[in-house]
Amino acid sequence: MTHVLAICGSRRAESKTRVALETALDEAARAGASTDLLDLRALDLPPLDADHDAEDQGDGARLIEAVDVADAVLLGTPVYHGSYSGVLKNALDYCGFDEFEGKTVGLLAVAGGSFPVTALDHLRSVCRALNCWVVPHQAAVPRAYRHVSYEDGEGAITDADIEERLRVLGRRVVQYANIEPDPETFEASENVGAGD
Numbered sequence: 001m002t003h004v005l006a007i008c009g010s011r012r013a014e015s016k017t018r019v020a021l022e023t024a025l026d027e028a029a030r031a032g033a034s035t036d037l038l039d040l041r042a043l044d045l046p047p048l049d050a051d052h053d054a055e056d057q058g059d060g061a062r063l064i065e066a067v068d069v070a071d072a073v074l075l076g077t078p079v080y081h082g083s084y085s086g087v088l089k090n091a092l093d094y095c096g097f098d099e100f101e102g103k104t105v106g107l108l109a110v111a112g113g114s115f116p117v118t119a120l121d122h123l124r125s126v127c128r129a130l131n132c133w134v135v136p137h138q139a140a141v142p143r144a145y146r147h148v149s150y151e152d153g154e155g156a157i158t159d160a161d162i163e164e165r166l167r168v169l170g171r172r173v174v175q176y177a178n179i180e181p182d183p184e185t186f187e188a189s190e191n192v193g194a195g196d
């Protein structure tokens, strides 16, 4: 069975990014996949110290294993200062080619403002450096305070068009989870440092 892992780059209790990821995962499950939402609040991931193996730091081994066994990964991030969050970057830094090379990845970003696209562009660049297969469709939630609500701790997407974009993302990562990898990206083949 295809397995989809989602990683949430926000640690907030009422994270709107988490709600968006849950929506995409719900659709991935409807498409026949097993799913898992990796909540980075539950893992001890100190800022990566590159002098030591990632699997020997905090819960690094658990994170690496979770990514490794997934056929596809959904990366969800809040927009922080026009980019993706440091929480997500630190988690990605624990991983490398071993876990991400050739892996299907779907991207989503959630912004307080109206322009979440730069965060998606930046994440797409990171994924190309790791030679992932990034789904062309991506989901952005602008003005999240309008389109994501929480009631009694339960989050919901309140805009039908945005919900559909999130659901299409969930379907696409399942559809392309086992796609034949493309030839290595130029960014990845020149990215020798990450393979050391």
Ligand SMILES: Cc1cc2nc3c(=O)[nH]c(=O)nc-3n(C[C@H](O)[C@H](O)[C@H](O)COP(=O)(O)O)c2cc1C
Pocket: 010, 011, 012, 014, 015, 016, 017, 018, 077, 078, 079, 080, 081, 082, 083, 110, 111, 112, 113, 114, 115, 144, 145
């Ligand atoms: C440190 C920080 C920086 C932020 N920078 C931006 C930004 O540049 N553009 C924007 O639209 N929203 C920005 N926001 C707002 C968040 O993107 C917004 O609150 C989002 O819903 C957070 O996602 P979350 O609910 O999953 O935590 C920022 C929030 C924080 C905490």
